[in-house]
Amino acid sequence: MTTSDGAARIHWTENGEERSARWRSESGWPAPKKVVLADDTMNADTAWRFALDGTALLWRGDFQNARQLLQALVRRVDGKSERNKRAAKAKAAKSAPTPTELFHRHRLAQLQRARTLAMLLIPFDADHGIPLRRAPDVREACLEAYGPADEPYVASLRELLGVIGAHEWRRKGVFIPALDERIHPWYGVFSPVRGEYVELVAQAPLPPGATTAFDIGTGTGVLAAVLARRGLQGVLATDMDERALGCARANIERLGLAGQVELVKTDLFPPRRASLVVCNPPWLPGKPSSAIEYAVYDPDSRMLKGFLAGLKDHLLDGGEGWLIVSDLAEHLGLRSREQLLGWISDAGLVVAGRHDIRPTHPKASDADDPLAQARMREVTSLWRLRAQ
Known part of the structure; x- marks a missing residue:
C-alpha cells in the first residue's frame, strides 16, 4: 500500500493495535502484505516456513540473533538449491539444457533466493538508528545509501547488510x-x-x-x-x-x-x-x-x-x-x-x-x-x- 506522497508502507498488528511504517527497498521489492512479529524465541524452521509462504518477519528481538537467523535461512535456501542442482544434473543427463535455458534457470533461482531471504525485516528510527538490542550504529551507512529520513521505516536485514558492506567498500x-x-x-x-x-x-x-x-x-x-x-x-x-x-x-x-x-x-x-x-x-x-x-x-x-x-x-x-x-x-x-x-x-x-x-x-x-x-x-x- 502507498500513501498520498507515493511512499510504500508496511502494515502489521502489534499488541492488538494496527500499526504501519514506511517501507524501504532499494531492490524494488513491494511491501510485504503478510507480516508477523518475530523475536529470539522463533526457531529457524518456523521462520523458514513463513518466508517460503511469503510472510515477512518483523524482528523485535536481539539484533545479533536476527543475523544468526538469517544465516540459518541462507543454509536452508542453499541446501534446497543444492538438491535442485543434483536433480537438474540427473535430468540433464537425459536431455542437456541449452546455455540459454541454464541462464534463465539460474536467474530465476537467484530471484527466488533473494525474495525468500528478504523476508526478515528490521525496524529503523527516523535517524536511521536501529531500536534493537546489540544493534550496530549504521546511521552513517544508511545515510549514504538512503539519504536523510524523516520518519521511522522498515527494511530487510539482508538489504541492510548490503548497505553496511557498501559503506565499507566506499570507505576502503x-x-x-x-x-x-x-x-x-x-x-x-x-x-x-x-x-x-x-x-x-x-x-x-x-x-x-x-x-x-x-x-x-x-x-x-x-x-x-x-x-x-x-x-x-x-x-x-x-x-x-x-x-x-x-x-x-x-x-x-x-x-x-x-x-x-x-x-x-x-x-x-x-x-x-x-x-x-x-x-x-x-x-x-x-x-x-x-x-x-x-x-x-x-x-x-x-x-x-x-x-x-x-x-x-x-x-x-x-x-x-x-x-x-x-x-x-x-x-x-x-x-x-x-x-x-x-x-x-x-x-x-x-x-x-x-x-x-x-x-x-x-x-x-x-x-x-x-x-x-x-x-x-x-x-x-x-x-x-x-x-x-
Whole structure:
C-alpha cells in the first residue's frame, strides 16, 4: 500500500493495535502484505516456513540473533538449491539444457533466493538508528545509501547488510592498478572489481591527435579518470543516475582531476563531438531485477544499440569509439556475434581493431558455477570503431 506522497508502507498488528511504517527497498521489492512479529524465541524452521509462504518477519528481538537467523535461512535456501542442482544434473543427463535455458534457470533461482531471504525485516528510527538490542550504529551507512529520513521505516536485514558492506567498500575503496590509486564506489553504483575492462582502456592506443573524450555511462568515474591520466585534457563523463554522478564527482576530485573531467547528466551523448567516445554498457541483455543490476543487464540491449546508433554523429574527423563488452551473452545464447556486427554496420561504423582480455574474477574458473561452461570461454573486448 502507498500513501498520498507515493511512499510504500508496511502494515502489521502489534499488541492488538494496527500499526504501519514506511517501507524501504532499494531492490524494488513491494511491501510485504503478510507480516508477523518475530523475536529470539522463533526457531529457524518456523521462520523458514513463513518466508517460503511469503510472510515477512518483523524482528523485535536481539539484533545479533536476527543475523544468526538469517544465516540459518541462507543454509536452508542453499541446501534446497543444492538438491535442485543434483536433480537438474540427473535430468540433464537425459536431455542437456541449452546455455540459454541454464541462464534463465539460474536467474530465476537467484530471484527466488533473494525474495525468500528478504523476508526478515528490521525496524529503523527516523535517524536511521536501529531500536534493537546489540544493534550496530549504521546511521552513517544508511545515510549514504538512503539519504536523510524523516520518519521511522522498515527494511530487510539482508538489504541492510548490503548497505553496511557498501559503506565499507566506499570507505576502503578498490585499488585500480592503471591509476595506482583507489576508486571509492557508492552504494548502488557498480564497483570496478572486474579490472580487466579498465586495463583495456588503459592500454589501447589513443586515436592520433586525440585531446577530448566522452565516457558514456561513467558510474564510479573510473574510465574517465584513466582517460584523464592518459593525458586527455577534455574528458566529459555522462550518466543519468544522480548517485553515480555524485560518486564519480567525489572520485574525480579525490584524484585531483576535476580540471580535466566534466560531469554531465544526460542519456548517453552530450550535444558535442569528441576525438574518442568510450562506453562500457551492461553486458547482458535482460530485465534488471534491482537498481544495482542496471550495471549488468541492458533491457533489449537499449544502451548498447543506442551507443552504436549515435556514435557516428558524436565523433570528430578521425575519431574513434571504444565499445567495451564481454562476449558472455554470446556464449549464453542471448546475443550473437552476427547481431553485434550487424548493429555496428547499420550504424555506419567499421571495426578498426579489437583488443581482447580474459577475465580473472573467481567465477571465471569456478567449475561449480551454474554458468561455468560459458564463463570459462568468456572474453572481454575493446572494439575500436570508426565512421565509414
